[in-house]
Amino acid sequence: GELVINTDTSDPAPKAAFEALIAGFEAENPDVKVTWNLFDHEGYKTSIRNFLTADAPDLANWYAGNRMLPYVNAGLFEPVDDVWEENGLNESLASAKGSMTIDGKLWGVPYTYYQWGVYYRKDIFEANGIDVPTNWDEFIAAGAKLTDAGVTPITIGTKYLWTAGGVFDYLNLRTNGYDFHMALTKGEVAWTDDRVRATMANWKQLIDAGFFLENHAAYSWQEALAPMVQGDAAMYVMGNFAVAPLREAGLTDDQLGFFQFPVINPDVPLAEEAPTDTIHIPANAKNKEDAKKFLAYLARADVQTAINDTLGQLPINKDSQVGDDKFLQAGYSMLSSTTGGIAQFFDRDAPAEMAKVGMEGFQEFMVKPERLDAILERLEKTRARVYK
């Protein structure tokens, strides 16, 4: 029959990856005709609500964790425990099983994830005699050297807020650890808690030391790439998807490097941020049978190897091959050795409204650190409302 797939993979690499994925599936299942609707990346976040209720496709991509909670609660996603069961995904995709489980059921199939960390200009570090920092003091010191050299240590564009969320996640994971972070994003801890204040104090230290790009609130994350390309900034706390545009802008692998976010509190185990992308069957889908076939296909080790090669990201299936790109390798080894836990991302771990208010607060804090108390109180107020 006909299989309708909606995705938001409109950027060049993801688009190519899906083209290949679908072609492969069709080749193996000649009786299935796939219709693929490609959505604009930003618009997809709102359109998914519409098509899930009004005109459901048979498959749609989305994100793991809290981000899928509203649709699960609204009964718009189909549980796919049987797919997992029949295809042995419980083993092969074990690492992501937790983030796919709500109320004891599995709601989709993950196909890729990618690491976050610090991307940096190797050549600038070398020129200023800086080694890759592994702990907080070295990090601060590196920043100081860069500032002295007239280079902004960290570039960032917070116009669309979420980049600030990434910074917060890392500071909080390193200061208070994974469990606290998850408790916070689940609304179990007050934002006015002293531990949050400790995270913010660390952040303030960076701000006061002039770590971040000036006027970052005026830029999108892409615009913030420019100073790094031009050599005016040295580091970017980002996901792996930043590598492609940086390369495209002319940076070579000799100039560009990656390191794990440095240790702040040596007492907490290192946790990482690695958002997982997933595919789901809407509850109102018409052709669930073929959809499940597609999910099984997508979960296969070889398929995940291929798709992530094109995406430049990491496969979930433990039997897949990780591409030999140096950043992927670095990410893979970092994530597979992580003991502290893997977070999705601030706006996937926290509910949407909390995320919005939170990230807005982070942005404000980055510009006006003296308003910390007011900001935290605001977040706390929102917490009280959102998680009731």
Next chain:
Amino acid sequence: MFPTPIEKTRATTRTLYNVALPVALILWLLPLIAVAVTSVRSGGDITAGNYWGWPTSFNLLENYTAIFENTPFGNYLWNSFRVTIPTVIGAVALSCMTGFALGVYKFRSNLLIFFMFVAGNFVPFQILMVPVRDLTLDMGVYNTATGLVLFHVAFQTGFCTLFMRNFIRALPFELIEAARVEGVSEIRIFWYVVIPLMKPAIAALSVLIFTFIWNDYFWATVLTQGAESQPITAGLYSLNGQWVAAWHLVSAGSIVAALPPVLMFFLMQRHFIAGLTLGAVK
């Protein structure tokens, strides 16, 4: 005429004025000129930070073909036409009828209905957003040009009715009475007498609605998603995310997006201004 015609003033004032005019114009349009110039720069100029100097090369063709080749820009443009043209036709047709009914006939609720149209036209359209979106979803035309057209036609009918009704009011009523005395039915009066007389109003309104709808951004974001149905305004904005720091492409896109209404304005200037001042409201 006020102020004093310049030809009646002293020679120095005249010279000053003749110099001030182009200078003022350039200042006024500076942002646009900058965009136009940037749209022919090479990518090299942009990365080299040559935003304000003389372009090192003129890449008119390259840039303008680039925006069509690598992105769904052509799609967006086509969607704009698919939304704008039917809306213009629909809104003008509906409002010719409502304007005629409200302008010609005396009946008790005439003013009330008229005011309903006028008031509706002024409401902050945000208040319509949630229900209209639901309605569009329920009708199954969400994310289609049809959905946008239906809404625009309905909403613009408020403004167009105001416009048409006032225009018809200003027509000599004797023309209609003359036709009545001659035994012409009301529908034929509308078709044979009133419509031909409304040609200038129809022209003015069409141009005006064309620009309004072409430039609409809000409803485009509310009622459509994605390249296969979004018009150019929304498209430009999402492409802005893709063309990171490719300012020459963004500029070229902006220029193309601005071109149809600008052309429309230039070709139909008289009608356009008549429309603005007669209708007097956006």
Next chain:
Amino acid sequence: MSRVELTNVIKKYGETQVIHGVDLQIEEGEFCVFVGPSGCGKSTLLRMVAGLEETTGGQIQIGARDVTTADPAERGVAMVFQTYALYPHMTVEENMGFGLKMNGVPKDQIAAKVGEASRILKLDEYLKRKPKALSGGQRQRVAIGRAIVRGPEVFLFDEPLSNLDAELRVDMRVEIARLHSEIGATMIYVTHDQVEAMTLADKIVVLRAGYIEQVGSPMDLYKDPDNKFVAGFIGSPSMNFLNGTASGGTVTIPALDGMQIPCPASANGDVIVGLRPQNLNVVAADSPIKVDLSEQLGGVAYDYLKTPTGEKLVVETKGDEVIAAGTSVQVQFDPATAYFFDPATEARLR
């Protein structure tokens, strides 16, 4: 050609009544002119006959039919508007043929009728033009042509000439008179122009505030007005009105230095004496009456007199004997040319 009969016709706009029970018969082929001051209801009455205004009360008959509630189209009337009301987007020909076309008359018949009307009105060479390309007089002729073409029983004109300049107005007036004698249809004509009313009408209807004051032939109204209003309204310059006191068949006029003239025996006590400027004559003489101003118009002159009572008096003279302003004069006239009115009812005393 039909007679038109109004019976107790009433018009109200909301609460305000503007036509108060008008009774009127217009005979077949008659040229009837409505005159009266602005706002008296001339147009309203005409439009009620046309069916463009609803009739609030009473009955309107055209020919043998009661058309009180009929549609304009069904009354067999044609109307010529003050503003011509030509369709600007149609040629002269199309304008004239439009009504027929809309009523499904075959093309060749339309052409024939339009041709005939255009011949009568000498419009042949303009048939292909749009109204914009015509002069005022030509437009008015087209408007009349449009009315003729449908061969109506009754023609209605609402101040058809008031938008023309003085000279053209004279020409068109003559033309309308010719038209009436040629096609002989019943015509109702509204005007506020004295001269048009006097020269065109078989019958003049003088209206005032929604009431008919008097109906009659032009010369009847001029020579034998029923009341002060009609007397003052018909004739130019207007009739002079002076206060007088009557007793025993003689009236004393203080304004004319106590002049006494005979009057109808019915007059008693206060009366108003009406004197037409044309019937007066002045001679220089010692008198309390002074010439305030004298206007020489070449062939004719108007002397404005100030009387001792403060009442004003206009005298029309052949412009030869100029009397300087400030001169004392005596007023002379044939007492038989004086009219008398009751000051309270304004009715004529005979």
Next chain:
Amino acid sequence: MSRVELTNVIKKYGETQVIHGVDLQIEEGEFCVFVGPSGCGKSTLLRMVAGLEETTGGQIQIGARDVTTADPAERGVAMVFQTYALYPHMTVEENMGFGLKMNGVPKDQIAAKVGEASRILKLDEYLKRKPKALSGGQRQRVAIGRAIVRGPEVFLFDEPLSNLDAELRVDMRVEIARLHSEIGATMIYVTHDQVEAMTLADKIVVLRAGYIEQVGSPMDLYKDPDNKFVAGFIGSPSMNFLNGTASGGTVTIPALDGMQIPCPASANGDVIVGLRPQNLNVVAADSPIKVDLSEQLGGVAYDYLKTPTGEKLVVETKGDEVIAAGTSVQVQFDPATAYFFDPATEARLR
């Protein structure tokens, strides 16, 4: 009060010249009226005096001052516009006082002057109203009041009454005459209304296509026109013109059935004979001249005659003797009342 003198005044709009070297003296306190056909340059000339149009050549003097290039505000003139040009957003009072206010006159003085003007023009009860709430005549009075208040040396009027209806026009005309005699200022008045020109003017200036045709008192122009244009322009109804052939002091008029009348010896060959309708008389008689139409206006009647040559003739009669259309008539007149003009130059032959 000052005299106004124009010396060889010229006005060009771009290349087209509309005033061709006009020389004119207007004495102190004189009432001077400009008349002429539409487009002849009346308004232009007046506006040049006001300073609203630049003077292309020549000189304009008001009183002793050469004001050719002076600002309008500095010429000591006041103007009354055809459309009144009242400021719609100001009350009557403010309208009248505006000029003084702009010249920095203290408030109490303004109030005094406005008060006086409003008294003269009987506007007291309307002082607080806006122009919209006034009738046409009242608005015109306010416009005049605004002119008076500034106490100008010269008043300029550009067709001030042409937007009023007939009756009101008569009243306002009388009012302006009274005003002139009361304040005695120099006044220049543009009109195309015969009656206004004849009744108001001390001096009429007849313009034609930017040239002065004749200057003189109303009666001079009526009785002794210099050329055919002036003769035809002054007098109402217009003078009749018939072709004739002169030889040896006698002219033969074919239109009048070959009637022969004496004429000046200077006339020879073709001449044009001018006859005023007022000077003609008709009697029924066997003749090729027929009455085409007869209009009865009450006091007066106009007979339109058709002559054998096709020329038309209007005769004014006292309306008593009605002559039916189609009757053959003879035309009678006093040969001394005939005028003669050269057909080529249109100059009067005396």
Next chain:
Amino acid sequence: MQSYWKANQQRLAPWLFLAPGIAMFALYVIFPIFQSMSISLYEWDGLGEKSYVGMGNYVELMDDEAFYTSLKNNVIWLVLYMLAIPAGLFVALFLNQTVRGIRIYKSLFFFPFVISQVVVGLVFSWFYDPSFGLLNVALGAIGLDPIAVLADERYVTYGIIAAGLWPQTAYCMILYLTGLNAVDPEQIEAARLDNAKGVKMLWYVILPQLRPATFIAVVVTVIGALRSFDLVSIMTDGGPWGSSRVLAFYMYEQAFSEYGFRMGYGAAIAVVLFLIMMVYITGFLWKMYQDEKGR
């Protein structure tokens, strides 16, 4: 049937002509207004069941900093947007001449109004860019530090308003140009004779006559200010940290943005905005009613 129509066509015709227009307008404009009012009493994420909360949304609104920020910005918009009116008048006076080519000038000056606000927004974001924007190039030229207008809560709203003033001034300019065209030339002449010159003439004679143009300009400017959404969305997306939000944008954000979908709350904001606008609508209708009566 045929004869019933013939006899009553004058009564029936208007309804026949009105029917489609009214149906569309009611469906898409009138009903939704009331629906919005009703939605504002619910909590609803657009997916599941609505749950009735009475005035809950409004109560929350009263205690919502972001709402007050938006409201305050709306007021700033309302006030500063009015500058378009004098500015438009000024430009109109400047251009109200008859020199050669003036028509082209007038059209070019009108340009900003014709192009989309999206383009205007992009152009101005660029103009304000802290590193290479024209504004900061100019500031740098006179030795001032660059200002990141759109990243600074102190300036951001003003920066967006300035961008909005650009097209709005062009709009007011056209209104005034046509207004000036309609000024009775005889009145200007009368005023010249009355010795009113320059500014005095403008103030006492011209401006009062331009009142209709001014009225229209005020109406469209107020409505433009209250509806302002496009520029905010494009230039800052409400930021930094929500400090450039206006009600129209906030409501969109609450109801539809990536992190929003609080339909009820959004509807409540829209209702507040609607009530503010209602003040002006009522005023406008009142004036129209007076004009209609005066006919």
